[in-house]
Amino acid sequence: MLRWVALVLIVLLIALQMKLWHGNGGVREVETLRAAVKKQGEDNDKLQQRNQALGADVDDLKHGEQAVEARARAELGLIKPGETFYQVVEKPGANQVPAPAASTGAH
Structure with missing residues (x-):
């Protein structure tokens, strides 16, 4: 009789362990949810910083009148009366760095 009780308790313990580790709401699922909550918190922090900057x-x-003027100059090409607009256009290929000259000659 005692042997049967011990066997039933061992089987019950194994079943409970299986449910704890692999069942719905088990350890794996909890760890997955914790990781998702941590990532979402990090995303929320980034978005909050972006919202503060936009605010x-x-x-x-x-x-601020200066901010409006700066944005109008940059995005809309605002020029005040009496100002002269100069546009600098670089030649094609002007951004390239010239290749070093080959050395010729004996030492």
């Missing part, structure tokens, strides 16, 4: 830009545009 600062909006505040500058609402209250």
Whole structure:
């Protein structure tokens, strides 16, 4: 009789361990959810920083005349009366670095 009780308890223990490790809501699922929550928290922090930067830009545009002027100059080509606009156009290939000259001659 005692042997049967011990056997039933061992089988029950094994079944509970299987459910704990592999069942719905088990250890693996909890670890996966923890990793997902951590990643989402990091994403939220990045987005919050971006939102703060955009909020600062909006505040500058609402209250700062210089920010509006700078953006109008950069994006719309604003030129004030009396100013002269100069556009510098580089020649094609001007960005390339010249190749070093080959050395010729005996020592």
